[in-house]
Amino acid sequence: xxxxxxxxxxxxxxxxxxxxxxxxxxxxxxxxxxxxxxxxxxxxxxxxxxxxxxxxxxxxxxxxxxxxxxxxxxxxxxxxxxxxxxxxxxxxxxxxxxxxxxxxxxxxxxxxxxxxxxxxxxxxxxxxxxxxxxxxxxxxxxxxxxxxxxxxxxxxxxxxxxxxxxxxxxxxxxxxxxxxxxxxxxxxxxxxxxxxxxxxxxxxxxxxxxxxxxxxxxxxxxxxxxxxxxxxxxxxxxxxxxxxxxxxxxxxxxxxxxxxxxxxxxxxxxxxxxxxxxxxxxxxxxxxxxxxxxxxxxxxxxxxxxxxxxxxxxxxxxxxxxxxxxxxxxxxxxxxxxxxx
Amino acid sequence: xxxxxxxxxxxxxxxxxxxxxxxxxxxxxxxxxxxxxxxxxxxxxxxxxxxxxxxxxxxxxxxxxxxxxxxxxxxxxxxxxxxxxxxxxxxxxxxxxxxxxxxxxxxxxxxxxxxxxxxxxxxxxxxxxxxxxxxxxxxxxxxxxxxxxxxxxxxxxxxxxxxxxxxxxxxxxxxxxxxxxxxxxxxxxxxxxxxxxxxxxxxxxxxxxxxxxxxxxxxxxxxxxxxxxxxxxxxxxxxxxxxxxxxxxxxxxxxxxxxxxxxxxxxxxxxxxxxxxxxxxxxxxxxxxxxxxxxxxxxxxxxxxxxxxxxxxxxxxxxxxxxxxxxxxxxxxxxxxxxxxxxxxxxxxxxxxxxxxxxxxxxxxxxxxxxxxxxxxxxxxxxxxxxxxxxxxxxxxxxxxxxxxxxxxxxxxxxxxxxxxxxxxxxxxxxxxxxxxxxxxxxxxxxxxxxxxxxxxxxxxxx
Numbered sequence: 001x002x003x004x005x006x007x008x009x010x011x012x013x014x015x016x017x018x019x020x021x022x023x024x025x026x027x028x029x030x031x032x033x034x035x036x037x038x039x040x041x042x043x044x045x046x047x048x049x050x051x052x053x054x055x056x057x058x059x060x061x062x063x064x065x066x067x068x069x070x071x072x073x074x075x076x077x078x079x080x081x082x083x084x085x086x087x088x089x090x091x092x093x094x095x096x097x098x099x100x101x102x103x104x105x106x107x108x109x110x111x112x113x114x115x116x117x118x119x120x121x122x123x124x125x126x127x128x129x130x131x132x133x134x135x136x137x138x139x140x141x142x143x144x145x146x147x148x149x150x151x152x153x154x155x156x157x158x159x160x161x162x163x164x165x166x167x168x169x170x171x172x173x174x175x176x177x178x179x180x181x182x183x184x185x186x187x188x189x190x191x192x193x194x195x196x197x198x199x200x201x202x203x204x205x206x207x208x209x210x211x212x213x214x215x216x217x218x219x220x221x222x223x224x225x226x227x228x229x230x231x232x233x234x235x236x237x238x239x240x241x242x243x244x245x246x247x248x249x250x251x252x253x254x255x256x257x258x259x260x261x262x263x264x265x266x267x268x269x270x271x272x273x274x275x276x277x278x279x280x281x282x283x284x285x286x287x288x289x290x291x292x293x294x295x296x297x298x299x300x301x302x303x304x305x306x307x308x309x310x311x312x313x314x315x316x317x318x319x320x321x322x323x324x325x326x327x328x329x330x331x332x333x334x335x336x337x338x339x340x341x
Numbered sequence: 342x343x344x345x346x347x348x349x350x351x352x353x354x355x356x357x358x359x360x361x362x363x364x365x366x367x368x369x370x371x372x373x374x375x376x377x378x379x380x381x382x383x384x385x386x387x388x389x390x391x392x393x394x395x396x397x398x399x400x401x402x403x404x405x406x407x408x409x410x411x412x413x414x415x416x417x418x419x420x421x422x423x424x425x426x427x428x429x430x431x432x433x434x435x436x437x438x439x440x441x442x443x444x445x446x447x448x449x450x451x452x453x454x455x456x457x458x459x460x461x462x463x464x465x466x467x468x469x470x471x472x473x474x475x476x477x478x479x480x481x482x483x484x485x486x487x488x489x490x491x492x493x494x495x496x497x498x499x500x501x502x503x504x505x506x507x508x509x510x511x512x513x514x515x516x517x518x519x520x521x522x523x524x525x526x527x528x529x530x531x532x533x534x535x536x537x538x539x540x541x542x543x544x545x546x547x548x549x550x551x552x553x554x555x556x557x558x559x560x561x562x563x564x565x566x567x568x569x570x571x572x573x574x575x576x577x578x579x580x581x582x583x584x585x586x587x588x589x590x591x592x593x594x595x596x597x598x599x600x601x602x603x604x605x606x607x608x609x610x611x612x613x614x615x616x617x618x619x620x621x622x623x624x625x626x627x628x629x630x631x632x633x634x635x636x637x638x639x640x641x642x643x644x645x646x647x648x649x650x651x652x653x654x655x656x657x658x659x660x661x662x663x664x665x666x667x668x669x670x671x672x673x674x675x676x677x678x679x680x681x682x683x684x685x686x687x688x689x690x691x692x693x694x695x696x697x698x699x700x701x702x703x704x705x706x707x708x709x710x711x712x713x714x715x716x717x718x719x720x721x722x723x724x725x726x727x728x729x730x731x732x733x734x735x736x737x738x739x740x741x742x743x744x745x746x747x748x749x750x751x752x753x754x755x756x757x758x759x760x761x762x763x764x765x766x767x768x769x770x771x772x773x774x775x776x777x778x779x780x781x782x783x784x785x786x787x788x789x790x791x792x793x794x795x796x797x798x799x800x801x802x803x804x
Contacts, residue, residue, distance in 0.1 A: 136404055
C-alpha cells in the first residue's frame with residue numbers, strides 16, 4: 001500500500017506528547033463548557049447521521065433547584081478510553097476477527113477521541129462503529145446487524161455514527177498496525193542470526209510474546225506518538241528480555257548499518273524506553289473501577305438520572321438479564337460486554 | 342438543532358459552492374456530474390455514489406476509493422479534491438478535477454468520425470503516461486484491477502492539456518489486503534481486458550493483471566478496436582469465459598505448460614471441462630492484427646505485455662525503460678499536441694453533458710443530447726481549491742484533509758466542508774424512483790463478470 005513514509009498516518013496522525021495532551025484537554029474543556037451552558041453534553045446523532053445539540057435543560061426556573069452535573073476530567077476520560085479500547089480487543093477476539101481489525105479499530109477510536117470528549121459521544125457506541133468501520137476497510141465485511149446482534153447492541157447506533165467517525169478521521173482510513181512489522185522484524189532477525197532449524201522455535205516464542213506486547217501497547221498513547229516499526233521493535237525488545245533470543249543492541253546496530261535513517265540508535269532506544277514506561281503506567285480499569293466514572297458520565301448525558309440513578313440501575317440490570325437470555329448464537333465472551341456501562 | 346438546515350431551498354449546503362452543469366456519466370457505482378466552482382470557475386467532476394444495500398451503511402466502494410486516493414498523489418492519477426456528505430441518505434460525493442477526454446472517447450472519435458489512426462506520438466505519449474501512473478501505483482502496492490479505456494482520462498485544454506489520469510479506484514486493492522472475489526461486491530468488470538490467468542481461474546491478483554490490460558489498451562490505440570472482443574457468459578458467480586479465451590488464443594496461439602509452467606495449476610485448465618487443452622489454433626499472428634513489423638520495438642513491447650505467464654510479463658517499471666520510448670517520436674507530457682510542427686492537432690469533442698439531470702439523479706421531462714458514461718474525473722487547469730470559507734455556527738473539532746506538503750497542491754479540507762457537526766447539509770430533497778424520461782444512447786456497456794480471487798500475495802516488510 002501506499003508506503004508508510006508517504007502515508008497520511010505518518011503525516012497527520014503521529015504527534016508529540018504535548019500535542020496529544022492539548023487535543024485531549026481541548027476536547028474535555030469544550031464538553032465542560034457545554035455542560036455549564038446547557039447542563040448536558042450529549043450530542044444526539046440522528047437517524048440520518050446528522051448531529052444535533054442539546055436543548056438547554058437548565059431552564060430559568062430550574063436553574064436554582066438543579067445542580068449542574070460534575071464533568072469528567074481528562075484522566076477519567078483517558079481511563080474510560082482505555083477501558084473501551086480493551087473492550088474492542090475483547091469483542092474482536094470473540095468474533096475471531098484477524099488481529100489487524102482490532103488494531104485498526106483501536107487506532108480509529110484513539111483518533112476519534114482526539115477530536116471529541118467521551119462526554120459528547122459515548123465510547124460504547126463509537127467503539128462499535130470503529131470495529132464496524134475497521135471491518136469495512138480491512139475487507140472483513142460484517143453487517144452492522146450481525147455485529148450489533150453479537151453484542152446485543154442496537155445496530156442502528158453503529159450506522160448512525162459511521163459517517164461522523166469517517167469525518168472525524170478526515171477519511172484517513174489506511175492505518176499501519178505494528179503486527180506486520182513484528183513479522184517482518186522477526187524474519188529479518190532470523191536471517192541476522194542465521195537460524196538453524198532447531199532454533200526456529202525460539203523465534204516463534206519471540207514472535208508470540210511480542211504480539212502480546214503489541215496488544216498492550218495498543219492500549220497506551222504510543223500508537224499516536226510512534227511509527228508502527230518503532231512500536232514493533234519496542235515489543236520485540238520486551239519479548240527478547242523474556243526469551244533471550246538475540247543480542248538486541250547488536251541487531252539494532254545491524255539495521256542502522258544497512259539503511260540510512262533519520263534517527264540515531266540512541267533516539268530509537270530512547271523511544272523504546274518511553275514505550276516501556278507507558279506500558280508500566282498502563283492501568284486497565286475493571287468494570288468496577290468504571291462504575292464511578294460511568295455514573296458521572298451518565299449524569300452528564302442525562303442530568304435527570306442523577307436523582308433517579310438508583311432506580312435506573314436496578315431497572316437496567318433487570319433489562320440486561322432479559323436480553324441476555326434472548327441472545328442467540330452470540331460468542332460467549334461477548335456476554336461479558338453487557339456488564340459494561 | 343438544525344444549524345445548517347434550510348439554507349438555500351432544499352439543497353445541501355455544500356452544493357452552493359458549485360454551479361451544476363449536468364450529468365456526464367453513469368455506472369454501477371452511481372452517477373458523475375460536471376460542476377463549476379463558483380469561486381474560481383474550475384471544472385469539477387462530482388461522483389455520486391449510490392447508497393449501498395439497506396442496512397449496510399456508507400458505500401464500501403466509496404470508502405475504498407476515498408481511502409486509497411487519500412494516500413496517493415501522482416501526476417498521472419486522478420486527484421480527489423473534496424469529499425461531500427449528504428446526510429439525508431448517507432451518500433458520498435467525491436469531487437475530482439475534471440478531465441475532458443478519455444481513451445474510450447478518443448479511440449471512438451478516430452474510429453467513427455476521423456477514420457484514421459491516432460498519430461504515433463499521441464499513442465506513445467498516452468501509453469507512457471499510463472505506464473508512469475501505473476508504475477507509481479504498483480510501487481505503492483496498489484493494483485487497479487479494472488483498467489480499460491474509459492477509465493484512462495486525458496485532460497482537456499489548460500495547463501495540464503493532454504495529460505493522462507488513471508481513474509476509478511473503486512475496485513483497486515492494496516496487495517496485502519485479502520482480495521475478495523469481485524462478484525461478492527456485486528461489481529461488473531469488463532472481460533475484454535482481463536488477464537488469461539484470471540480467465541483460467543487464478544486465485545491471486547498480481548500487478549501483472551494490470552499490465553495485461555495495458556497491453557490490450559495499447560493494441561486498441563493502434564487499431565482503434567478492442568483486441569480481444571469476447572462474448573461474455575452472463576452467470577453468477579464467475580462463470581468460465583470460453584469465448585474470451587478463444588479470442589485470445591486465436592491471436593496469441595495456444596498457451597503451453599512449457600512456456601507457462603504454472604498453467605497446469607489453474608483450475609479451469611486443470612479440469613478442462615471445455616476441452617481447452619485440446620483446441621488447435623493457427624500460428625500466432627499478433628503482429629498482423631496490430632499491423633506492426635515483428636521486429637519493431639512497438640511490437641516487442643506489446644508482445645511482452647501480452648505474455649501469457651504473469652511472472653514473465655513485463656512490469657510497468659521495465660516497460661518505461663523499453664526501447665520503444667527511447668526512439669522518435671519521443672513521448673511528451675501533452676499527448677494531444679501535433680507531433681510535427683506542420684501537423685494539425687485533432688480536435689477532440691468535449692464530453693457530452695446531460696443538462697436535464699439534477700444532482701439527485703432525477704431527470705426532467707425534456708430530452709436532451711445523449712450522454713456517454715465514463716469517469717470524467719481528473720485534473721484541470723489550476724489545482725482547485727474548492728473550500729469555501731464558511732461560518733460554522735459552533736466551533737467544532739475538525740480534521741483537515743490536507744495532503745502531504747510539498748506536492749504543490751491546493752489544500753482541501755473535508756471536515757470543514759462537510760460542515761462537521763454543526764452544519765447539517767442534509768436537507769437535500771431526494772426524489773427517488775423518478776423514471777428516466779428519455780433513452781440514453783451511447784451508454785457504454787462493459788461486458789464482464791466478477792473475477793475469482795482470494796489470497797494474500799506478496800508480503801512486505803516495513804519499518
